[in-house]
Structures are given as structure tokens and as C-alpha cells.
Amino acid sequence: MDYFPLSFDLKQRPCLVVGGGEIARRKIELILRAGAKITVVSPLLNQELETLRAQGAIDHIERKFEEQDLDGIYLVISATENTSVNERVSYLANQRQLPVNVVDSPDLSTVIFPAIIDRSPLLISISSGGKAPVMVRKVRELLEATIPQHFARLAVYLGEVRSRMKQTYSDIDERRKVTENFVESGVASLTSAADRDAAEKFLFADPKARSQEVSQGEVYLVGAGPGDPDLLTLRALQLMQKADIVLYDNLVSEQILDRVRRDASREYVGKLGRGAFTAQETINDKLVRLAKEGNRVLRLKGGDPFIFGRGGEEIESLIECEIPFQVVPGITAASGCAAYTGIPLTHRELSQSVRFVTGHPKDGHVELEWREFAHKNQTIVFYMGLGGLKSICDQLISHGRAATTPVAVISKGTLPDQITIVGDLENIYDRITAHEISRPTLIIVGEVVSLMPGFDALI
Ligand SMILES: C[S@@+](CC[C@H](N)C(=O)[O-])C[C@H]1O[C@@H](n2cnc3c(N)ncnc32)[C@H](O)[C@@H]1O
Known part of the structure; x- marks a missing residue:
């Protein structure tokens, strides 16, 4: 800075x-x-x-x-x-x-x-430290278009009722949550006297009911996408701003965490790197306990929570304990990596189906119903498959898939340091071992890989 x-x-x-x-x-x-x-x-x-x-x-x-x-x-x-x-x-x-x-x-x-967006008393200042005025103008243009004019009136109104809010809702967290619910409810744009009445009713007519509403914790199970923060959904961003506590995985990048509400507490509960291994049962219990304590808990997961994300197990324990929750889909690694490499996962002539498969090896072997993957014109996307790549290729060839079937291995897909290595079932393993390739990696097998721009020059 x-x-x-x-x-x-x-x-x-x-x-x-x-x-x-x-x-x-x-x-x-x-x-x-x-x-x-x-x-x-x-x-x-x-x-x-x-x-x-x-x-x-x-x-x-x-x-x-x-x-x-x-x-x-x-x-x-x-x-x-x-x-x-x-x-x-x-x-x-x-x-x-x-x-x-x-x-x-x-x-x-x-x-x-700085450049200023003035919705007084709301003010936004934008600066590039004098380095890129054009970017400042661009950001300003984007923000001006997305921040509704009535936000200024809302901010004025909230300023006016601030001391009444303090008297009505003495707990600071409770007050913040009631205010957030009010702003999100869209109850009032405060353009008319009727709007003002609606606002008064929301905030002050039944404070007990409002307090009860916000004292109950909940869990947001949110897909953070494959890495590029621009691939977060709007709903994910909204909930990231609402949460009190964030439990996140190793696939969730710093750039994505940067978009979480500043004063939300964060806890890494990944299963690799960054800290100790966290068992799934510990995560399930933690979600329940934190929500019971009245927190809005954001469970942020790489990609989509329901695709190799163990999101199913987490909601099972929430359902069991009657904790309210929402699930927000994310862009799964297969879609993100395919889009950022220019590989269509299906194609009218080359592939009529796509499968997402775990390629996680046990003792160096990947156990799958290999016969199902043998016939051509289907795309198979292997998650967690780097360690089992040799086994995957050998099995596909020995079960009848052509050795010349194109393969792409994508490392850190959608991130600025994404690397894509292409080959076929016969040679991809040797090509990969010649490179230093970092996880996470995704393997796409199928004729569609040949449609990737520049494929012929790379093969
Ligand atoms: C436990 S799975 C989680 C998948 C995630 N729920 C999803 O929908 O993408 C982790 C695997 O996803 C794949 N993966 C996730 N993000 C990736 C990325 N940015 N680039 C390449 N592969 C990725 C890798 O195969 C990694 O081993």
C-alpha cells in the first residue's frame, strides 16, 4: 500500500x-x-x-x-x-x-x-497513488453505476435513528445484524413518507421479534470457485459480507478471502498445507456449535461445495441439529479450467457426455469402473488425479481407449500462474514428470482437448 x-x-x-x-x-x-x-x-x-x-x-x-x-x-x-x-x-x-x-x-x-463517489454521508475514495488515473476512472464508472442513489438517503436515515437504535438494541452485534437485515430487505428506498413509515415499522414496531430473528445463527455453505476471485457469484459475495466467522479450505485463495467482511474472524480448516489437518467430523461439529452460539458462519469451499467438496456431509449434520443453512453453488474446477484453456467439455461431434471423476489413488492405483470410460467421444475430468496419472492412463489404454486420446493437465486453473500441459494417454505422464507442476491440478481426457487453441503446436 x-x-x-x-x-x-x-x-x-x-x-x-x-x-x-x-x-x-x-x-x-x-x-x-x-x-x-x-x-x-x-x-x-x-x-x-x-x-x-x-x-x-x-x-x-x-x-x-x-x-x-x-x-x-x-x-x-x-x-x-x-x-x-x-x-x-x-x-x-x-x-x-x-x-x-x-x-x-x-x-x-x-x-x-482520491477520486470521490459522493453519496453523502456515504463516501468512496479511489486512488491509484497517481499511477493509473485511467483505472481510477474505470473503477469509479463501475461503482457509480452499481451503487443506488437511494443509498445516500438510507445512510442519512440510519444516522438520524442511530441513538434510538442504540437504545432499542443495546447489543452491538444484534444492532448490526438488525440494520443489515433492514438494508437488505429493501423495505424502504426512503423516497416518500410511506417509505419512512415502513422503515420505522421494520426497526421499531416489534424489536423483540427482530432480536429473535438475528439471534439465531445460520450456516452459508458457499462455493468460492476455482481460484479467480472474479468467478465468485454475486450471492457468494453478499454472504461473504454478512458472515461473522469464516471457515475456509486450502483451495480458497488470499484474493478471495480479501473479499470477506473485514471484521469477520477467519479459521483455516483445510486438509493440506497452511496448518494442521482438520478432520471432517471436527468441521461438522464446529459448524453446528458456532451456529448454535448465534453466529452467521460462512463455510467457504473451493469450486462447488457439492462436487468432491464433502458439502453433503456438512449439511447432514446441520439438518440433524436443525440449523438453518443456505448452499450457494460455485464454479467447479472442471468448468473453470475448461473455460480458461478453451476446451469445450462437450461438443456435437467429439463428445456427447462429460464425467467428473475422482482420480485419487490408493497405493498408486486408481480404482474405477474403467470399462465405462473406454469408448470414445466422452470427456472424463479427473479431480485429485495428479498422483494417479500413470495408473489412469494405463487403465484407460488397457480397457480400450485409444492411446492417442488427447489429454490436458491444468495446474492452478483460472489463476494468473495457470499452466496447461497437453499430450495423449501414451505420453502425458512423461511430459508431466519433465515439468515442475503445482497442485491443484485437473486432468481432462477426451477428443475435445484437441479443440484447445494452439493444441497442434503443443502436441
Ligand atoms: C477436493 S477437490 C474439490 C473440488 C471442488 N469442490 C470443485 O468443485 O472444484 C480438489 C480438486 O479439485 C481440483 N481443483 C480445484 N481447483 C482447481 C484449480 N484451480 N485448478 C486445477 N484443479 C483444481 C483439483 O483436482 C483438486 O485436487
């Missing part, structure tokens, strides 16, 4: 702007909206600033900058086209440890101006 974003209360605080031209005007308009008490020092003012001065919105000192102008100032902005003036203002402000912004000169600045 190059800069730390903080919000500055500028109301009635003296701020100095050096320069009276267009660049200065843009900054002045911004900080005026935050209630700053602005003094402009400059021999000249442009027309718009002259108008602001005449309206009493800013003060003007009609001369060049002098050191004593910094006395009693909270924020300094230097917006002149004269480099030596900008350098001097920056130097003197720094000597006094005053925050200073020199327009278009990050090297001379200790604070920079």
Missing part, C-alpha cells in the same frame, strides 16, 4: 491554497464541499475564484506566497504552474509537518486527492 486512505474532517478548518488559476479552482471546489475555511494566496484570481471570493466562500491574500501564510493552517495545497514556488511550499509545509498536496507532483506531496 503506497498511501493510507483516511478521511479528513475539514469543517471550518483553515486550509491554504497557493495559486489562483484553474488547477487551484478544481481543488478549492472539492474541499469547499467538505466545509473547509479556505484562504487563497495569489497575486491574481481567475473569474470563478473571484466570484467565490465575492460570495464570501473563500478569503484572498493578493500577493505571492510567504512563509507566515502557513501559520494556523491544517492543510496546504500548492496549485501553481511555477515549480520553484511549489517546491518551496512543499518544503516549508514539510518542515512544519503539515499535510501538503502539490497538484500533479506526488513527489512533493504528503497527501494526494
